[in-house]
Each structure stands twice: as structure tokens, then as C-alpha cells.
Amino acid sequence: MSEVDLEPQPVSLADGRLAGLAWGRADAPTWLALHGWLDNAASYTRLAPRLVAALDIRLVAIDFAGHGESAPLPGRHDYALWDYCHDLLDALDALGLERAPVLAHSLGAGVACLVAGALTERVERLVLIDGLGSVTSSVEETPRQLGKALRSHRRRISSPPRYADLDSAVAARVAGGATPVDAETVRDIVARNLVPCQSEGVALRTDPRLKRPSPVRLTPDQVEAVLGAITCAVLLIEGESGILGERDPAVRARRAVTRLTRRVLPGGHHLHASPAHVAAVATAIVEFENASREATLG
Numbered sequence: 655m656s657e658v659d660l661e662p663q664p665v666s667l668a669d670g671r672l673a674g675l676a677w678g679r680a681d682a683p684t685w686l687a688l689h690g691w692l693d694n695a696a697s698y699t700r701l702a703p704r705l706v707a708a709l710d711i712r713l714v715a716i717d718f719a720g721h722g723e724s725a726p727l728p729g730r731h732d733y734a735l736w737d738y739c740h741d742l743l744d745a746l747d748a749l750g751l752e753r754a755p756v757l758a759h760s761l762g763a764g765v766a767c768l769v770a771g772a773l774t775e776r777v778e779r780l781v782l783i784d785g786l787g788s789v790t791s792s793v794e795e796t797p798r799q800l801g802k803a804l805r806s807h808r809r810r811i812s813s814p815p816r817y818a819d820l821d822s823a824v825a826a827r828v829a830g831g832a833t834p835v836d837a838e839t840v841r842d843i844v845a846r847n848l849v850p851c852q853s854e855g856v857a858l859r860t861d862p863r864l865k866r867p868s869p870v871r872l873t874p875d876q877v878e879a880v881l882g883a884i885t886c887a888v889l890l891i892e893g894e895s896g897i898l899g900e901r902d903p904a905v906r907a908r909r910a911v912t913r914l915t916r917r918v919l920p921g922g923h924h925l926h927a928s929p930a931h932v933a934a935v936a937t938a939i940v941e942f943e944n945a946s947r948e949a950t951l952g
Contacts, residue, residue: 673723678712688762694722720861764788771880
């Protein structure tokens with residue numbers, strides 16, 4: 655494995671609709687990687703080279719629509735979880751892959767689970783990082799959720815936030831992130847989400863519509879049905895201080911998956927991007943993959 659193979663290379667997929675980063679030899683077995691909400695392909699900057707070197711694979715991480723360098727959804731259309739399923743499927747098609755292992759974090763894990771349950775033939779294995787299933791709402795919560803979304807949709811979209819420099823943007827992400835994270839963990843992610851301003855400073859290129867509430871959410875029963883339909887082997891890596899743990903929705907989601915291997919490792923929600931925790935994440939994935947290969951060989 656050359657040093658060049660371990661450096662990220664830009665990729666453009668789906669007729670330029672999706673951008674991403676790729677690591678590894680072009681002719682190596684390909685894994686697809688999906689990031690979390692408001693993140694991008696740079697989420698895998700630390701983990702990807704370790705996996706490529708240990709497993710001799712090619713890892714292609716995409717930016718979901720509206721994230722990173724990918725195009726936003728057209729018109730007034732808001733983002734729903736199932737919209738990202740087409741990003742996954744379009745990426746597989748563009749790479750000429752009938753099926754592939756999928757590595758996914760948080761929101762990406764939810765997307766990967768939907769596709770793996772609905773189109774079992776497209777996902778070879780799942781490696782999920784601090785995410786399983788999706789955020790749900792009960793049937794009774796439907797009017798309130800729809801009302802929130804309608805009110806949000808009718809408000810004028812504000813201009814993208816501007817910052818003096820990358821450090822200022824990173825500080826804002828650390829202070830206002832949905833989950834606790836340190837500056838070094840998210841620096842590469844934030845950098846890929848920025849674009850230079852015409853005058854000075856940088857602006858967030860992430861589509862502001864991503865922060866609008868979903869008009870509808872799947873119910874817990876629907877998500878559990880999808881998880882129960884997944885036929886491939888699943889590795890779930892959770893952070894000790896992540897978002898899953900022993901919360902009731904997470905416990906129910908884990909019970910629904912038939913072929914689940916669970917590893918709980920030190921770290922938070924972004925443990926795969928953390929300099930202090932990425933090595934343990936890589937080791938867990940390599941062990942799982944080697945075990946899967948041995949089982950396939952009989």
C-alpha cells in the first residue's frame with residue numbers, strides 16, 4: 655500500500671450531484687461510507703487510512719445532498735431521511751456496485767439501515783458508528799411534528815453564517831453542536847463545509863434547510879420492522895458517552911437486528927473522528943471484517 659493510496663482523493667458521482675473522498679487502490683474491494691447530520695465525507699479522514707491499510711480496500715465516503723461539496727436538493731424541497739437513501743443507491747450505481755459493505759455514522763447509520771432492510775441485496779455488511787435505526791415519533795405526535803415542520807418551512811431562510819476564519823467556525827461548531835465534541839475532532843469536517851467569502855472570511859456552505867424539522871417521522875414500530883428485515887451481518891460500535899447506550903429506543907432497536915455484534919468503546923458520538931479514539935474503532939472494524947471473511951471462506 656503506497657502513501658498515495660492513503661491520501662484522500664476527490665470523487666464526483668451521480669453526474670456531479672454527489673461529491674466525496676476516496677482512499678485506497680481503485681481496483682480494491684470498495685466500501686461506501688456515510689456521514690452524520692451536518693457532517694461530510696471528511697468525517698472519515700482519520701479512520702479511512704487505517705482501514706485501507708489493514709484491509710486492502712477502497713473506501714469511498716460521500717457528502718450527502720446539501721452537505722459538504724454535494725449539491726443541495728432543488729427548489730423548496732425539504733430533506734427527509736429516505737431522500738438520503740437515493741444518495742446511497744446513486745453512489746453504488748455510479749461506482750458500478752451491485753452491493754457493498756457500508757460504513758455509516760449517526761444519520762448515515764439510519765440511512766444505511768433503511769436501505770439494508772428494504773433492499774437487502776444492495777448491502778453486503780453494515781458497520782454502524784453510534785447510530786442504529788432513526789429518530790422516531792409516535793402516531794399521536796404526528797400533528798405536532800407536522801405543525802413544527804410547516805411553520806419552519808414558511809419562515810424565510812437566513813443567510814449562511816459567516817466566520818473570520820476556520821478557527822472561528824470550528825469554535826462555533828464546538829459551542830453549538832448537537833453533541834459534545836472537541837475542536838480537533840471536527841476541524842476537518844468543518845473545513846469541508848466552508849467556502850471563502852468574496853470579501854473576507856468564510857461562510858458555511860451547508861444547506862440551511864437541513865435544520866428544518868421533518869414533516870413526518872417513522873414510528874418506532876416501523877423502524878423496528880425495517881431493522882428486523884436486515885439480513886446481513888451488522889457491527890454496531892457505540893461510544894461510552896454516545897447517543898445510544900441503554901436508552902429504551904436503543905435497546906429496542908438492538909433487539910430487532912438479527913445478526914448484531916455490539917462493541918462499546920471509550921469516546922463520544924464522534925469517536926471515529928477523534929484522535930484519541932479512532933485507533934480502537936479501527937481495530938474493532940478490522941476484527942469484525944476478518945471474522946466475516948473467515949466465515950465466508952468456511
